[in-house]
Amino acid sequence: MSRPDVNVTRRLVMKGAAAAASFTAGAAHASVPLSPSIERTAQELATDEAFWRTIAAQYDVTPDVVNFENGFWGLMAKPVMEAFFRNTEKVNRNNSWYARRDYYTDLQPIHQRLADFLGAGGDEIVFTRGATEALQGLVGGYNRLKPGDGVMYSDLDYDSIQTAMDTLAERAGASVVRMTIPEPVTHDGLVDTYRQALAANPTVRLLLLTHISHRTGLMIPVREIVDMARGYGVDCIVDAAHSWGQTDFRMEDLGADFVGFNLHKWICAPIGAGLMYIRRDRLQDISPNMSERPEGVGSIVNRVHTGTTNFATFLTVSDALDFHALVGPKRKAARLAYLRNLWVDEMRADDRIEILTPDDDRLHAGITAFRFRGKGRADDNKAIVNALVEKHRIFTVIRTGVAKGACVRVTPSLYNTADDCVQLVRALRSLLADA
Structure with missing residues (x-):
């Protein structure tokens, strides 16, 4: 059994700190703040929190929750909404x-x-x-x-x-x-x-x-x-x-x-x-x-x-x-997979949780679901979704219909940050410690 730990590893905390430090007032108020020709690979750019903060600034996102339920429909960027x-x-x-x-x-x-x-x-x-x-x-x-x-x-x-x-x-x-x-x-x-x-x-x-x-x-x-x-x-x-x-x-x-x-x-x-x-x-x-x-x-x-x-x-x-072309389809895909991997890499070794999407990059994009081990009933997963919102202000959604049991779906978007993934890991470890 993995040792209960409500603290996030130093590596992930540092990623979140770097994300916060990279935010600047100039980026926050930029209109469409990037060039379509950036001389880095999509995978290299996926980890650049300063770059993605400029993208996040193009979304008017509610501050009420950390929204990891972006699979319902996608927020329009500000230029699209205008x-x-x-x-x-x-x-x-x-x-x-x-x-x-x-x-x-x-x-x-x-x-x-x-x-x-x-x-x-x-x-x-x-x-x-x-x-x-x-x-x-x-x-x-x-x-x-x-x-x-x-x-x-x-x-x-x-x-x-x-x-x-x-x-x-x-x-x-x-x-x-x-x-x-x-x-x-x-x-x-x-x-x-x-x-x-x-x-x-x-x-x-x-x-x-x-x-x-x-x-x-x-x-x-x-x-x-x-x-x-x-x-x-x-x-x-x-x-x-x-x-x-x-x-x-x-x-x-x-x-x-x-x-x-x-x-x-x-x-x-x-x-x-x-x-x-x-x-x-x-x-x-x-x-x-x-x-x-x-x-x-x-x-x-x-x-x-x-x-x-x-x-x-x-x-x-x-x-x-x-806007999709300006961000870049390959860069967008790499960023969503990177955000997924941040929280999944931290939780994968904990045998109290089942990560339902494989780590093979041919088999996942940004969306990944989980369930707590032995908690496959719909009511179990509704309780997890409710606890994430009520205790940690993180919004996810329950999914049923999977043969082995219900689960909780986590869906990042381009406005989510490494720090959001830090909060999710902390929240999951806290809920597991209380289970």
Whole structure:
């Protein structure tokens, strides 16, 4: 049993002290305070607290808590929020005169820019109000299942999309295979888990894959599994709600034909923005939305029918991409992983706590979940979340649905600091000492 210790190690305290010392008044009031060309690697820059303080100054964050619950949606940086206000004012002032005459002309270059960022064709993506809507359209529209086929998903996939897979199977007369991701798991063990599941279930024709789990933060090797699934004659729908912006990739890195994205999580656009991706030669395999009746196959636009959306939200996506590009996708990914590693490295050796995301950098980004050993009930983890807030002013969230038990999710953002990680470690050790 590890020795109870409410003090944080000297190494981590020094990191936190360095973070505080690096803050300057100039950085606090800078507008967009960095150059996109900084001659250091992303990993080197990830540890530079002075640099990241200038980034943190671009967020108007509540001082009431240390917020480690950034997986719900991402705060807009100040320049993005200011653009959103301007766009809201413009749309509201000009109303349908603008919306019916000029809006779609203004939206087109933003649409193409997103496609270019992802390495996709403009005809392969369409705006949605979030990843859930995109995935509902993909699952609900998938038309290749026949009676006797099967669909498969895991315990770490998103709840409502699990349900969508169940509904699709029921309507098609197909079966449902529910698999469990091992815990703990290695990269090769994870790939082998999917290989064994596919081999053992030869009727499966559709597999749901979550790139980064909203429950534990596990990042799966999507490309390897997609390629393997094709060998078994299985299509994959990929849930990338938490991955694009938290990690740096392009469509070719996923290799997937059908993907749902969020823009209001890690790209940090205003709430209500996402994307659906369908590889152009697979469009016919996703039926048009029930509200659409195109001639022939139609286009990807026919796979979504949202009704009236927030015009200002989509107009501001370009500003969110500006800030994302200015910080740098690789630098952003490295910083989030670094913050994750700060607290995980301190807690990993304590056998009173289970860290659910492996340390292999191929299997995690910034999100990681934990549970106290032997405390897998939902009530146990609600108590931990409540104690972190009430005793230590640290905000996290409970996640249920993991096969081995509920857990607490920790999700850093770019405004979090090394000192925040110091506070989290102190809080966890204090709670463990009192348990």
